[in-house]
Amino acid sequence: MTNTILQYVLYLVILVVLAIPLGNYIGKVMNGERVFLSRILIPCENAMYRLLHVDKEESMGWKKYAACVLLFSGFGFILLFLFHLLQGALPLNPEGLPGTSWHLAFNTTSSFVTNTNWQAYSGESTLSYFTQMMGLTVQNFVSAATGIAVLFVLIRAFTKVQEKGLGNFWVDMTRINLYVMIPICLVITIGLVWQGVPQNFNAYETVTLVEPITLEDGTVITEQIVPMGPAASQIAPKQAGTNGGGFFGVNSAHPLENPTPFSNLLEMISLLLIPVALCFTFGRNIKDKKQGRAIFIAMFFMLVLALGIIAVCEQSATPQLAQNGAVDISMIDQAGGNMEGKETRFGIATSSTWAAFTTAASNGSVNSMHDSYTPLGGMITMLQMQLGEVIFGGVGCGLYGMLAFAILAVFIAGLMVGRTPEYLGKKIEPYEMKMAVMVCLATPVGILIGSGLASLVPEVANSLNNAGAHGFSELLYAYSSAGGNNGSAFAGFNANTVFLNVTIGLVMLFVRFVPMIATLAIAGSLVQKKKVAVSAGTLPTHNALFIGLLIFVVLLVGALSFFPALALGPIAEYFQMLI
C-alpha cells in the first residue's frame, strides 16, 4: 500500500522537479534571451530565417498571426492527406501498404494536424514508414509547436501595453521546434532506442516463437510477425508534444513501443512535462510568478484528484471481479485490483498514473485499455477530456484554454467584489467574453453535437463492443476524445467507418481551431488595452480562494454539460454493478 502510494508520489515529484527548470528555459527561449544551446542554435535559426525570407523583427497583429496559423496548418493538412492517399506510390514502404480510404485519410489528417492523434487504424498494418515519418512525425512536432506559439501570443498580450504586435509566427515556430521540441525529443529518442524501441527502415520480421501457442480450436501457432520501423523518433514527439498517436496500434501498451519500466517512466513523465513547464513559463514571462503558480496549483490539484479517484477505483475493482469473494482482489501479497486491460508489466499504479496523465494532458497515448477500467475510473478519464483538456492539457492549448476559464472565473468573481472584471491588469469586456466562451465551450459543443448525432445513427451501434450503458460510454468516449483533442480511445470501438471518420474528424478540427482563433482574438484585443493598477480592491488571482474558484468553474462547466451524458453511461453502469 505505502509502496504504491510512494510510486504515485514519486511520479508527480519527478514531473514537477523537471518541469520548473524547463519552464524557465522555454520562457527564456521565447523571449529571445540566451540559453545554453544558443551558441549552437542561433546560427541555425538565423540561417533558416534567411532561407525562408522571414523578417524576425516583424511583429504581427492577431489577424495576420491567425492567418499564418491557418495557412501553415492548412498546408500541413493537404500534404498529409495526400501522403495517406498516395502512400502506395511513395518510397519507404517495405510492406507495400496501399493508400488509405479518403475518409480514413481525412480523419487521420485532421487528427494529427489538430494535435489530437485519434487513430481509427493500426499503424503497423495501415501506414507506410514514409507516411508515419514524413507525415505524422512532422505533424507531431509542428502541431505541438503551433499550440505553444498561440499560448505565447496570449502571454505577450498580457505583458504589452497599448500595442498591436504580438510576435512573429514563423519565429515562434522556429524557436519552439529548434530549442524546445527537437532537443527534448532527441534525448527521449536516444533513451527509447537504448531501451529497445526499434528505429530502422527494415521490413517486418517473421520470428519463431520460443513457446508455440495452441488456440482453442487446436491450431498451433509457431511464428509471429514483428513490425519494425522508425518508431522511437515518432514516439518521442508523440509523448513530448501531447500528440499520443502510437506508431503501433495498441500504442504504448505495445512491447516495442514501450518495452521496459524505464521506457515507461520516460514516456509517462515526458507526456506531461511541457504542459506543466508552461505554467511556470507563463508566470515567469508575465513577470508575476505567483500567477503561474496559481494556475499550476489549480491544474495540479485536479490532476491529483483525478489520479486519486482512478487509482482507488482500479485498486478496489468491482464486485463482479471479486466474484463474491472467490477471487482475491485485495492488494495483499499480490497486485490485486482491476487488472483487466492492463499490462502485467506495468500494474495498477503505473497504468492508472498513465491514464490520468494522458487524459489530463490531451495526449491520448495509452499503456492500458481504458475500456476495461471500472465504470468510475473510466469516467474520470472521460471527464478530464470533457473538461476541455485544461488540466495541463495539450502543449500550449491546455494553458490558453485554462486562461480562458480564468477569464470566466474572473468575470463572475470580479463582479462580486464590485468592480468590472479584469485579469492580470487587463479589463475583460464583451469582446473578450465572447471569445473566452468560444474557447471554453467549443469542447462541450463539439462533444454534445457529435455524440448526440452519433446516438441517432443506427449503424454506430454496430461499432460498439458492448451493449447498454457501457456501449454508450464507448460512443461518448470517442467523441469526448475528439472534442478534447485528446485522441485516446476506449478500445473496442471500431471507429473506421465513413460516418465516424468524418464526424470525429470534423469535431477535432472544430475544437482545435475555434478556440485557437478565439484565443488569438482575445490577445489581439488585450494587447491594445491599458494595464489597470493593482490595489486592495483588485481581485487577487493568485490566492487559494481564486484557485478554488477556478477549479470550481472548470468542474462546474464540465459537470453541467456532461452530467446527463455521464449518468447514462458510466454512472448507470456503476450502479448496475452494485445491484
Add this chain to the structure above:
Amino acid sequence: MSTKNKSAFSNKKMVWRAIKDSFKKLNPKTQLQNPVMFLVYISALLTTALAVLAFFGIRDANTGFIIAVAVILWFTVLFANFAEAIAEGRGKAQADSLRAAKKDVQAHKIPSIDKKDMVTDISSANLVKGDLVIVHAGEQIPADGEVVDGAASVDESAITGESAPVIRESGGDRSAVTGGTTVISDWLIVQVTSEAGESFLDKMIAMVEGAARKKTPNEIALQILLVALSIIFLLVTVSLYAYSVFSANQAGIVNPTSVTALVALLVCLAPTTIGALLSAIGIAGMSRLNQANVLAMSGRAIEAAGDVDILMLDKTGTITLGNRQACDFIPVDGCNKEELADAAQLSSLADETPEGRSVVVLAKEQFGIRGRNMGEMQIEFVPFTAKTRMSGVNFQGNEIRKGAADAMKAYVEEGGGKYSDECDTVVKKIANLGGTPLVVAKNHKILGVIHLKDIIKQGVKEKFADLRKMGIKTIMITGDNPLTAAAIAAEAGVDDFLAEATPESKLQMIRSFQSQGHLVAMTGDGTNDAPALAQADVAVAMNTGTQAAKEAGNMVDLDSSPTKLIDIVRIGKQLLMTRGSLTTFSIANDIAKYFAIIPALFMGLYPGLAALNIMNLHSAESAILSAVIYNALIIVALIPLALKGVKYREVPASKLLSRNLLVYGLGGIIAPFIAVKVIDVVLVATGLVV
C-alpha cells in the same frame, strides 16, 4: 425627488402598473431583448402547443403534466417581466412628477440685454439656442440657460426636491439655470443653451424612466456568458434526447423521456434567475443613484464608479467643515493677549464670513469682549479684496488690519513697521500645524497672530481608512499651501494631497494617475473644473455649478454635496456585486436541479440511478414540476434583493469575494435542494400530483 425612500412594493399603484406592464411585455419584440428569457418564452409557447396537441390525443406525457409545465413556464416569463416592470416603476413615478414640471410656458423673448422692454411672447417649445428671455418673479424658466443679467432666487425643488430656494446670478459659477424651475424673487435674463427636447429636464426624464437606458458593456459581457450557457444547455437537452433514444434502443424499451420533460429541464438549467433579474438590477442601480439625488448621464458611468480607485476630494466641505475657526490668539513682540483679542474682534465685527464670526466668538469666550455698536464708534469697515488680501476697520484715526502673513508683512513694512522674526516663527508654527495664521496689526504695528483652524469632519478618518481597505485612495484637493495641506492631510488620514491646486494641476494629476492605470473620480462645479471633469473617469458636476461643468461631467449631483462621491462609488460597487452574486446563485442552482430531474427521467431505464435521487422526490413528474416551480418562484423571491442590492461593506476584495461566494455560491448550491424538496412535499400533500 418625491418617491425618496419608499419601497417599490409599498405603493399599490406601482404594483398594479407593474402587473399590467408584465403582460404588455409579452410582446415578442420586447422578449427578444433578453435572449435567456426569450428561450423560456419559446419553451412556454412550445409546451402550450404540446398541451393543445395532447387534447387531440397526440402526447408523449400525461396531459395534466404538460399543461402544468406550460402554465408554470408562462408564469416564469411573467415573473421576469414583473421584475423589470417593478424596477422601472419607481423611475416612471419620478418621470411623471418631472413631466408635471415640464410644460410649455410663454417665454418673454427679448432682442438684447439693453432692450428689456421689447418683449415678444413665444412658446417655450419654439425657443432656439442663443435666444434671450427675461423671467420675472413667479414665472417658470422656459429653458436651460446661462444667466446673462440679473440675480434672483430660484426654486429648483421640481428637479432637486430641495425646497429652499437658491441664488442664481450672472457671471461666476452660479449662472446656470434649468428649465422647469421657478423664479421666486427679482428677475433674470437668460440666454437659452438647449433646445426643446434636449433640455436637462428631458434628459432627466429619459434617464429615470429608463428610456435612454442602453445596455452597459458589462451587462453585454454578462449576457454573452448567459447566452453561451443557454446554448450549451440547449445542446445538453437536445443531445440528451438522442442519448435517451440510443439507450432505450439498447435496452429494448420505449424512450422514457418526453419533450415536455426535456423542455422543463432546459428552462431549469438555463440561467433564468439572473436572466430575469439582469435588467431590473441595472434599472434599480440607476434608481438608487437617483434617490441619492445624483443623475448619471449613462449606466456606464455607474459601473465606472465601481472601478474607481482614486477619489479626488475637495478639502472644503468634504474633509473639513466648510469654514475655518479661530482657536487661539498668539500675541507677539511683547503685545498683550487681550489687546490682540480686542483688536481682532473689532476688525471682525463687520466681517460676516464664518472665519470672521469665529474670531468674535473666541474673543467673547476668552475675554468676555462683547459686541460693540459700530455706528456709535464711527467704525468704517474695510472689506477684503483680492488685491490687498486684508480686511479690517478704520476708526477714530486708527487702522486695524488682519490678513495673510505675506500681505501683512508688506502692509507693516510699507508703513515703516517691522515684521519681526518672532511673528514669522509663530506664523510658520501655525502653518505647520495645518492651521491658517491670520496676522493682526494696528497702525502698522503687529500685535499678534490669530490661529485659524480647519475643523476636520467627524468620522472622515474612519471613512478614508475603510476606503483604503477597499483599495481606494483618497486625494485631498486644496488651495492651501503645501505645509498646511500636509498637516490637514495627515490629520484627516487621506493618502495624498494636491496643494495650491489649480485647474491645470488637477488635470495634470488625473492624467498621471490614469497613465498608471488608475481610474479617477472627482467632483467639480466651476467652469475652470471642466477640463479636469472631462478627463476624469467619473466626474460629478454640482447642480449649482456652471453649464460647462455639467456638460463635462458624466453625473450631476442635484444636492451639490461634496461627499456624494463616496455614495456614488458605493452604489456602483453594489450594482456590480448584485449582478455577480445573482449570476453565481443562478448557476449554482443548476446542481440541485440536475439531481432533481436526471434520476427522475432515467430511473425507469436504469433503476440504479434512483441512488442519485438524494432529495427522495415523490415521482418523476413531481420532481420535474417541483424544479420548474422553484425556478419560477425564485425569480419573485429575489426581486427585493435585485432592487435593494446585495449588502455592501468596505472590506478588501478577497474578503468581499469569500463572503459573497459563501452566501450566493454555497447558498445557491444548498437552497434549491431544500426548496425543491419542500415544493415536492407540498405538491404531494395537496394531491396535485399522484
